[in-house]
Amino acid sequence: MKKQILAVITCLAAGAMISSCNKNNTQQESQPNPVSDQVLAQIKANGFSTDNVRKTEDGYLVEGDILLTADQLNEKVSTPTLRIANNEQYRTNQLVTALPRVIKVKVSNLGTAFIAGADTAIARYNRLGLRITFQRITSGTANITIQGFNQGPSGGYITLGSSGFPTSSGSPYGTIKMNTNAAAYGSNPNVLYVGSVIQHEIGHCIGMRHTDYMDRSYSCGGSAVNEGASTVGAVQIPGTPSTPDANSWMLACSNGGNRTFNANDVIALNYLYH
Template sequence: MKKNLKNLIACFCIAVTTFSCTKATEELTSNEITPDVIASIKSMGFSTSGITAEDGGYIVEGDIFIPAAELKRNLGGQLLRVGNTEQYRTTNLVTGLPRVITVALTSKIKASVYGPVLDEVVRRYNAQGLQITLQRVTSGANITFDNASGSYLASAGFPTASGNPHNLVKVNTRAIGSGTSAAFINYAATIFAHELGHCIGFRHTDYMDRSYSCGGAVSNEGASTVGAILIPGTPAAADPNSFMLACIGSGVNRPFNANDVTALNYLY
């Protein structure tokens, strides 16, 4: 998640997978942002504006982590767009339902501050009665929240081809801050829940136009190999309160709204 100082907007770096790049003939051995990297990111259906190199891959769209090794892979994705602002999913989803997905904080994240945040994320998802149930554990989790630094609030990846959730959410706790108030817990839980949404296959609600929540220029990502599939039943009109919008104002709480609940129940 990035912070837009001009508009006081924090952009969700819900980096859904980190894709590192390897060239076939000229294999990429670093995270250099070459024309090939840019072309590969565009072919996957992501904006090429503001790409940043990250350990093992790249951060795109402010919060989505793409592993370098995934850049050249054809994921056989689909693309369906109706309107400008709806819920979208990736081609890969979590399978083996019903399923318990375990979540945990690493020792690098202060449990006294962020433990209640993760508990609130678990509560929000489990209150929907989905076929995926979140369970907080101390180690060996399916999805681990780890501390990180960078020009984003958090980042995560998308589900694997084998049907598992992305296993890592990087959280910039220094940028998010700390606190014990309900307001802080709800704000941080919105960021965590957003990133976990990427881990189970959600793209940004304003995928077609990130300027809707982030400001700046209108962006149209083009074709997609990772998948940008409209979730039936979600609105064709703008949705200003979805938890999967790309950017969020500082201190804002976005619990699941009616359209988010429709999307969650359709997928899981």
């Protein structure tokens, strides 16, 4: 998830496959783009934005906070055709399987605000009564590990967190990365803010796309971009609205504060996991 920062005013914004939250800053940095035209074509063919794609040690970071691995880009998936989106709720082709299921979450080498934020996000999911529940553990093997990275603003945004999509075997994506740079959450992170970002990244881990992936300008500002038709990657969830949904927990960019599930988010999660 990403967040956009202006000189004085904090504006609306957000950011395997991996997803992240970003924040926009007037500081602009130009970086060489190591992503080849071939990879950009693969990303576009899979229904993801090719704006500001970043190469990472794990793959390619797209849409601010979604990690796509090279294997995922090369996968040939036969699934429902992508509907050209308005602002409905969308899921990925792969979901978490073997339900009911307890997903174990571990926070690794992060401060108390991130631990409390993880507990906040877990409690919000567990209150929904889904067939997937979450449990924070302090030892043993976790299904999702929350760990830190330190990265300052770049290109007018800062990444707040990133994660990915479920595996082809039906497991949740296994890593959420949270930015420990002071420009992301400040020197004294707000627990509800951190928890909202973790809640968003867990959404990606269990198969949720950005609500406004077809037009990230809705929550992130800038130019409207629709990636067009694809055959993989974004399947509309029945019963969710076809009009903009300003309070969705899966908007691409953070509003800089506390954001949790709205009524349409609950409909989407219940459709997939109840």
